[in-house]
Amino acid sequence: MLEQKYIDFLVERFLAYVKIDTQSDPFIKSFPSTEKQKNLAEVLVSDLKRIGIKEVELDQNGYVYATVESNSEKTTVPKVMFCSHMDTSPDCSGKDVKPIIHVNYQGEDLVLPDDPSVILKSQNHPDLPNQIGNDIITASGTTLLGADNKAGLAEIMTAMKFLVENPEIKHGDIKVLFTPDEEVGRGTEKVDLDKLGADFGYTIDGETLGLVENETFSADGVEVIIKGVSTHPGFAKDKLQNAIKIGSEIIAKLPKNELSPETTSGKEGFIHPTDFVGGQEECSLHFIIRDFETDGLKQKEDFLERICQEVLENYPESSFEFNVTEQYRNMKEVLDVHPEVSENAVEAVRRAGVSPKLQSIRGGTDGSRLSFMGLPCPNIFAGEHAFHSKEEWVSVQDMSKAVEVIINLAQIWEEKA
Numbered sequence: 001m002l003e004q005k006y007i008d009f010l011v012e013r014f015l016a017y018v019k020i021d022t023q024s025d026p027f028i029k030s031f032p033s034t035e036k037q038k039n040l041a042e043v044l045v046s047d048l049k050r051i052g053i054k055e056v057e058l059d060q061n062g063y064v065y066a067t068v069e070s071n072s073e074k075t076t077v078p079k080v081m082f083c084s085h086m087d088t089s090p091d092c093s094g095k096d097v098k099p100i101i102h103v104n105y106q107g108e109d110l111v112l113p114d115d116p117s118v119i120l121k122s123q124n125h126p127d128l129p130n131q132i133g134n135d136i137i138t139a140s141g142t143t144l145l146g147a148d149n150k151a152g153l154a155e156i157m158t159a160m161k162f163l164v165e166n167p168e169i170k171h172g173d174i175k176v177l178f179t180p181d182e183e184v185g186r187g188t189e190k191v192d193l194d195k196l197g198a199d200f201g202y203t204i205d206g207e208t209l210g211l212v213e214n215e216t217f218s219a220d221g222v223e224v225i226i227k228g229v230s231t232h233p234g235f236a237k238d239k240l241q242n243a244i245k246i247g248s249e250i251i252a253k254l255p256k257n258e259l260s261p262e263t264t265s266g267k268e269g270f271i272h273p274t275d276f277v278g279g280q281e282e283c284s285l286h287f288i289i290r291d292f293e294t295d296g297l298k299q300k301e302d303f304l305e306r307i308c309q310e311v312l313e314n315y316p317e318s319s320f321e322f323n324v325t326e327q328y329r330n331m332k333e334v335l336d337v338h339p340e341v342s343e344n345a346v347e348a349v350r351r352a353g354v355s356p357k358l359q360s361i362r363g364g365t366d367g368s369r370l371s372f373m374g375l376p377c378p379n380i381f382a383g384e385h386a387f388h389s390k391e392e393w394v395s396v397q398d399m400s401k402a403v404e405v406i407i408n409l410a411q412i413w414e415e416k417a
Helices: 004-020 037-052 147-165 243-252 292-312 339-351 366-372 397-414
Strands: 055-058 064-068 080-085 098-103 136-140 174-179 202-204 210-217 218-227 270-278 281-291 317-329 357-361 378-381 393-395
Touching: 004 037, 004 136, 004 147, 004 218, 004 397, 037 064, 037 098, 037 174, 064 147, 064 243, 080 136, 080 147, 080 397, 147 174, 147 202, 147 393, 147 397, 202 357, 202 366, 202 397, 210 339, 218 243, 218 292, 243 270, 243 281, 243 292, 270 292, 270 357, 281 292, 292 317, 317 366, 378 397, 393 397
Parallel strands: 080 174, 080 202, 202 378, 210 357
Antiparallel strands: 055 064, 064 174, 098 136, 136 393, 210 378, 218 281, 218 317, 270 281
8 A cells, every 4th residue: 555655745746737727729730739738747847857767858849758767687677658648638628727625525416616516426427436435536616627637647756756765666667758639639649759768558547446448449530621612692592502501411411329429338439520610611520430440440431421422412513522530549459469568457456456457448548559659558547537527536545546556567567577
């Protein structure tokens, strides 16, 4: 069990990190998408140096790299990386976060004071009944909390502090990576793997206590650009072909009872429109396409393109572009080749006194892209819940267990070398 001084440090750093606004922006092409993410990056660099790590760098793209040097006599210990992201979701405000600690939770509804209509109820949060006696951290009701993924940042920071201060715990080189823009699908876009120098890695960005996630969606983004025919509405008869209406017809043709996030679960994929912008002459529709099988992505994209073609047949003077962008792929394809990476994570959870749960995630992490870039990287729980919403929460005790798992992993890789 983690000593109280490390738990206090963990909570202190988490509360400090969530107060820094790091919301990313999917519509800005610069990198990182928002400069304010670097405000947190600078704090993290200072914290890493303050706990005694000498090799720390913030690069021009907003990535934080650090190394805790090996203290093992073995020369064959793999270099293991721990990664969390600094940005918070564009879906909910992350400005002026006011974190609240609900000490010794006893199962009551948690009414958030700055907006009493925001209430955390156990029937809406399945893991809350497992938190009796724990300390729950929420925001105040008007913002998200930022546990996704600042819980991971604080957990990695605390684990590194523990390893620096307890040299009797043997480990190889431990690499730390903090990334920007994960929430907008660009978290690994400019990462320098040669500089990082890791052999295997773990993202600390998962939900429920004990989870080890070795499988994700495969993911693409689709942009449909519709070019209509614009004219003065007073003289539009038989001339106007309104791009907004054409786009609306495409959306209306999507299935109502299948192939959407709200109608799927488990291993079922979906087509999800995320925004619709423009005017009557030209507009664009953006979709995210998800499936656990890469072939399933292509099938869904072909289906969506056929809908576009069918709709545009009724508008002979109009046209559309259909642009597909690869986002990430199911990391299980890579992790199955390196089973020891997930196996060590399961053992690390077990050593923390927690029952491990190896499962897939209906989403993705930086680890998805990193795995296909040559750095096998499953995802481990950080304790965060109700992501991207004003009801987001995390428990101090679950965060503490995540710290133990990181420490255990450092030991396990050294022991098995």
